[in-house]
Amino acid sequence: MTARTTRRTTAARSRLAVVGSIAVAGALILTGCGDQTDSNADGSGSKSAAPLADKLPQAIRDKGVIKVGSDIAYAPVEFKDDSGKTVGIDPDLAAAMGKQLGVTFQFENGTFDSLITGLRSKRYDIAMSAMTDTKDRQEGIDSDTGKKVGEGVDFVDYFTAGVSIYTQKGKNTDIKTWSDLCGKKIVVQRGTVSEDLAKAEAKKCSGGKTISIEAFDNDQQAQTRLRAGGAAAGSSDFPVAAYAVKTSGGGNDFQLVGEQVEAAPYGIAVAKNNTQLRDALKAALDAVIKNGEYGKIIKKWGVEDGAVKEATVNGGK
Secondary structure (H helix, E strand, O other), rough: OOOOOOOOOOOOOHHHHHHHHHHHHOOOOHHHHOOOOOOOOOOOHHHHHOOOOOOOOOOHHHHHEEEEOOOOOOOOOEEEOOOEEEEHHHHHHHHHHHHOOOOOOEEEEHHHHHHHHHOOOOOOEOOOOEEEHHHHHHHOOOOOOOOEEOEEEEEEEEEEEEEEEEEEOOOOOOOOOOOHHHHOOOEOOOOOHHHHHHHHHHOOOOOOOOOOOEEOHHHHHHHHHHHHOOEEEEEHHHHHHHHHHHHHHHHHHHEEEEEEEEEEEEEEEEEOHHHHHHHHHOOOOOOOHHHOOHHHHHHHHHHHHHHHHOOOEEOOO
């Protein structure tokens, strides 16, 4: 759910390979990590066995819980399975990190564009929701106006993803790049890189054309609109777009078009003044990368192309 500044464009990838592996992930949803809001039954809250517990702020150690703000409607990164449990890449990684830190990561649902506000108001301890690490977010700058709107946040980067365009299957076959959207309508999730890219491209359109942009609170609403023929295209982070293409309507609703662009890191957002928590999260992520749990989770969800080799603080540009 990226929302950003200009970044490099990724080279073409073998999308079919990634989408195919995501199909395996879909079959594993019901056996995936359980909702981290339930209990410490998975061992993530065992303080005595947690090697990195002493790195956490004492207040969080005492509570045994890290409250996570997340838009839980962004499969396969985080979403509700058929039983109502929160599953996906982020919950699985959080569970693995919880074992290192001796706490439970408690996911709380919220709209994506309100997560940093919730972090500022201390409703959440962190935000983990396919959020792209950008300089604007680090510095508290509104990407639309260029004005400072807050103190900014720090990020612990844990994954890399680009942005993709998708259309109804067999329709709007003339759309291959963002410039092809001029004179057409696109649906996106509010506050994401997809919305920013559409706004930026609309300013470049010529001949009296523009891009009509319809933004929704979550990506599923945007998909529903496109599925019903209410727009020419949609856009999401590549893992999410690929998952929708593979699973929606049994793979008959959508198709990916063109190449993914704007590759950038996903980061766990932490308040600027909470450096101890930030550093504890980095240590926990590095530990699960080193012990192999990270790789297993990334492979389970079919997104190996986005894997990182180490955690990075504020790596976004």
